[in-house]
Amino acid sequence: MAHARFFDTKIILFISLLSLAGCATVNVANVGEKGYKLADDEQRLIKRVEEFSEILDGSDYIYHNQALEDYLRQMASQLLPARARESGISINVKMLKDPEFNAFSFSNGKIYIHSGIIAACENEAQLAALLGHEIGHVVNRHALKEFRATINKSAFMSAMSGLGLAGAIMQIGTMSSAAGYSQHLEFEADELGFTMMKDNGYDVHESKILFQSLEKHLAEEEIKTPFFFSSHPQVKSRISSFQHLIDQTGMLPATRIQNNQIFYNLTKDIRKINIELCLMRGYFKTAERFLNQYINLFPNEGNGYFLKGELFRQRTDITQGRKERAKSDDWNTAISLYEHALNLDPSLTKIYKFEGYIYEKTKQMPKARDVFTKYLEHNPQAEDRAYIQHYLDGKEKL
Amino acid sequence: MKTGKILFFIMTSAFLFSGCALPLWTHLNEQDYRDNSRSFSARLPQDWMKLNFNKNFFITKDGLSLNLIMVSRLSIKDRLEFTNKKYERDMLVTDLAEIEKDNLSLNKNWLQFKILSNEPLRISNYDGYRLEYSYETKNGLPIRGILCGFQHNAWIYQIRFEATEQHYYEENVKIFEKFLSSFRLIK
Numbered sequence: 001m002a003h004a005r006f007f008d009t010k011i012i013l014f015i016s017l018l019s020l021a022g023c024a025t026v027n028v029a030n031v032g033e034k035g036y037k038l039a040d041d042e043q044r045l046i047k048r049v050e051e052f053s054e055i056l057d058g059s060d061y062i063y064h065n066q067a068l069e070d071y072l073r074q075m076a077s078q079l080l081p082a083r084a085r086e087s088g089i090s091i092n093v094k095m096l097k098d099p100e101f102n103a104f105s106f107s108n109g110k111i112y113i114h115s116g117i118i119a120a121c122e123n124e125a126q127l128a129a130l131l132g133h134e135i136g137h138v139v140n141r142h143a144l145k146e147f148r149a150t151i152n153k154s155a156f157m158s159a160m161s162g163l164g165l166a167g168a169i170m171q172i173g174t175m176s177s178a179a180g181y182s183q184h185l186e187f188e189a190d191e192l193g194f195t196m197m198k199d200n201g202y203d204v205h206e207s208k209i210l211f212q213s214l215e216k217h218l219a220e221e222e223i224k225t226p227f228f229f230s231s232h233p234q235v236k237s238r239i240s241s242f243q244h245l246i247d248q249t250g251m252l253p254a255t256r257i258q259n260n261q262i263f264y265n266l267t268k269d270i271r272k273i274n275i276e277l278c279l280m281r282g283y284f285k286t287a288e289r290f291l292n293q294y295i296n297l298f299p300n301e302g303n304g305y306f307l308k309g310e311l312f313r314q315r316t317d318i319t320q321g322r323k324e325r326a327k328s329d330d331w332n333t334a335i336s337l338y339e340h341a342l343n344l345d346p347s348l349t350k351i352y353k354f355e356g357y358i359y360e361k362t363k364q365m366p367k368a369r370d371v372f373t374k375y376l377e378h379n380p381q382a383e384d385r386a387y388i389q390h391y392l393d394g395k396e397k398l
Numbered sequence: 399m400k401t402g403k404i405l406f407f408i409m410t411s412a413f414l415f416s417g418c419a420l421p422l423w424t425h426l427n428e429q430d431y432r433d434n435s436r437s438f439s440a441r442l443p444q445d446w447m448k449l450n451f452n453k454n455f456f457i458t459k460d461g462l463s464l465n466l467i468m469v470s471r472l473s474i475k476d477r478l479e480f481t482n483k484k485y486e487r488d489m490l491v492t493d494l495a496e497i498e499k500d501n502l503s504l505n506k507n508w509l510q511f512k513i514l515s516n517e518p519l520r521i522s523n524y525d526g527y528r529l530e531y532s533y534e535t536k537n538g539l540p541i542r543g544i545l546c547g548f549q550h551n552a553w554i555y556q557i558r559f560e561a562t563e564q565h566y567y568e569e570n571v572k573i574f575e576k577f578l579s580s581f582r583l584i585k
Contacts, residue, residue, distance in 0.1 A: 055536065059509045098506075221482070280500040282482025316484050357492060386517040387492050 028148075031139040032083030042107060042144045049106040056096075056112070063095040063115060063273065068266045075124075076111065076131050079196040084139040091135060095270060099277040099286070101214045105134040107143040115274035119290050120213045124263040125197065125206035132193025140192065142185045149182075187241055194245045204249055208242035211235055220285035264297050271297075275307050284315040302345025309337035313354060331358045349378035353388065360391075424448045426457065432584065436471040438522075438555070441580035443573045465561035465570045467577055472554040480504035485554055491518060494549055495527035498556075502545070508533035514542075521557070522582045524548040532563065542567045544574065550583060557581060 029035035038046075056062065072093035080091060091109045098114040105111045111134045121127045137143070181189075190207075198204050215235045217223070271294055278287035288311055295304040312334035335358060338351045352375035359368035372388045379385070428444040433455060442448075442457070446467075449456040455469040456462070474485040478501045485497065495516055503511055511533040519528040526548030534540050540563035547556040559574035561567040 055509075060511070061506070061509075277504075280481060280483075280504060282484075282500075314483070316486065357490060361490065383513060384492070384495075384516045387495075390518050 028141055028144060030084075030141060031089055032081070032085075032087040036087060039144065041147065042141070045143060045147060046106075046108045049108055049110070053106070053108075053110055057094065061096050061098065063097050063270055065095070065266075065269065068095070068270065069093065071262070071266050072113075072131070075128065076135060079128060079132050079135055079200055081139060081192075081196065081199075084135075089138070091138065093131070097273060097277060099274055099281050099283060101217055103130055103134055105137045107138065107141065109138050111135070111138075115270050115277065117210075117214075118267055119271045119274040119293075120210060120217070121263075121267075122209070122213075122293070123206060124259045125202040126210045127263065128197045128200065128202045129193055129207040129210055132196035133189045134193075135196065136189035136192030137181070137185075140185075140188060142181050142189065146181050146185065186238075190238065190241055191245060194242065198249065204246055208239050208246065211239045211242065215239065216289075217283075217286050220289070221283050268298060268301075272303055272307070279307070279310055279314060282316075284311060287311050300344060302341040302343075302348050305337045305341035305344065306348055306351055309334040309341065309351070310354065312337065313358060328362070331362060334358060349375065350382075352378070353382075353384075356388070420450055422450060424450060433469070434584070436469060437553075437584045438469065438471075439580075439582050439584055440469075440577055443577060446573075459570060459573075460566065463562075465566045466559070467574055468556075468558045468560075469581075470556040470558075472556070474549075474552050474554060476554075480506075485549075487552065489549055491525050491527050491548070494547065494554070495529060498527070498545060498547060499529060502529070502531060505533075507536065508541075509536065510534045519546055521546055521548050521555075521578070524550060524583070526555075540564065544571075546578060555583075 028039070029037075072095075073091065076091035076093055077085070080089075089109050091111060093111045093113060095118065096112055096114050099116040100114050101117045101120055103111065103113040103117055111131070113130070113134075117130060118127070121130065194204060194207055197207060218235065271290065275287055275290050275294060278284075278290060287307075291304060291308045291311060294301075295308065298304055312330040315330065335355060338355050341348055342351055352371040356368045356372040356375060359365070359371065369392060372392055375382070376385060376388055376392070382388075424447065426442045426444070426446045426448055429442055430439060431442045432439045436455060443459075446457045446459050449458070449462075453470075456466060457468075458464070458466045472485070474487060476485070478484075478497065481497070481501045481504055483497050483500060485494075489497075499513060499516065502508075503513075505511070512531060514530040514532060515528070516530075517528050519526050526546060529545045530543070531545070532540065532542045541560055542563045543558065543560040545556060545558045547554060549555075557578055559571065559578075561570050
């Protein structure tokens with residue numbers, strides 16, 4: 001009996017020591033706090049991140065716009081808590097041409113924002129909520145904390161099963177917030193971002209509206225798994241969490257920072273590119289929502305009406321029963337939108353081609369020939385001129 | 399009991415021997431080839447290898463990462479990999495080419511993707527398209543490709559050639575053109 005009790009005690013002590021070891025290494029000082037120092041494993045993480053960033057930054061996924069980059073960097077610098085700013089960390093923001101609603105940050109202060117989520121921001125306050133969240137991940141060293149927590153789990157499991165750690169480290173070596181941190185770290189980043197918004201004079205009610213926009217997008221396009229992967233808290237929980245923070249905040253001064261005109265002007269081009277990507281991706285409902293927003297913001301811009309015409313020409317998400325009549329209605333709407341676009345901006349001569357496709361489908365051959373001829377006159381080097389030329393020569397059907 | 403053991407032995411042997419009968423790769427001689435499952439025929443090039451046990455028809459001379467010719471037959475109900483756009487019956491060739499172009503462009507594994515040309519093409523007496531493109535792999539290897547396709551009733555046919563831009567593209571593109579010109583649908 002005495003022997004058995006001693007054995008039990010040893011097991012309990014062993015498991016306790018392992019647990020304590022696990023807790024100690026994830027309790028790190030946040031950036032700018034007392035005891036903050038760049039750790040060795042963190043420096044290795046940063047090195048891996050920089051290798052990945054070099055490939056990404058040199059690719060054509062990056063959206064280059066110096067004015068917008070400067071604006072985002074300045075905004076991030078203002079949002080950064082004083083303690084972090086004094087430690088010397090700097091935030092660098094890049095944009096990706098990607099219609100998904102996502103943004104991610106690395107432990108070296110680099111933040112990447114998808115065009116999809118920039119387009120979803122209706123104003124500068126919502127952008128501040130997004131940037132604040134990502135900055136929260138950086139200043140609270142979530143990448144390092146999650147990395148260490150995972151190593152400890154792997155170490156424990158390895159001790160039990162005899163497997164090595166090399167595989168796990170390889171997989172998470174370039175960890176960023178893209179795949180989502182554990183739920184409590186995500187909520188922590190939400191809370192930090194919220195505080196940054198409040199401290200910098202933004203309307204905190206806008207924080208939850210961005211997530212409501214994501215929720216709408218997921219429902220519109222029937223996306224079952226949110227972009228933030230399964231380890232991100234579900235969207236509804238995030239909205240509730242922001243509502244709770246708003247309720248706790250109480251009354252704030254009526255006048256809050258807006259800067260919306262600057263925000264709209266700087267994001268005009270990336271919004272247009274994002275709409276084009278949504279159309280390519282077949283996110284027709286999201287594209288329609290963004291197009292209505294774009295046309296509302298820039299009512300004299302021909303591109304908005306042209307792209308809306310493209311939406312009506314391309315979309316196929318029509319209920320089967322109404323298909324033929326609805327398609328015909330869509331094509332008529334597209335032609336009207338194209339013509340309005342050309343009135344606003346006669347340089348949009350590519351529109352003639354798309355008009356031609358619709359006239360061809362609706363068997364209006366003389367009109368088709370007329371606009372195709374105009375298209376080739378204005379676009380002699382078009383990549384797809386052979387289709388149109390063959391059609392005009394009577395050699396090919398389209 | 400004895401019957402059960404004999405039956406087990408026969409079934410196991412049949413399983414093992416059937417696995418040995420068809421290898422993963424088959425060496426090809428220049429010959430006419432008939433693919434009944436995908437309803438096409440074509441003239442195969444000399445000394446290429448055919449990959450067996452695959453949903454698509456795959457042949458290569460020097461390895462799939464260096465050069466390949468692939469034939470796919472998709473139903474119009476099949477989902478595309480990178481876009482939610484859908485195939486439909488009786489599409490214009492320009493619409494079909496546009497969907498394929500969008501699908502290729504949205505592949506995030508392909509960096510610096512460019513469409514080099516987009517032209518109509520008659521394939522096996524059907525109106526089709528020919529897209530030429532280039533991209534780089536994540537390791538920086540430049541690849542050049544040609545995707546040709548057409549629609550036949552509720553089926554979409556794709557005939558693709560890809561090779562590394564350095565050396566293998568120029569060496570094999572004429573072989574692909576010959577394969578393509580011999581391609582016929584079996585009715």
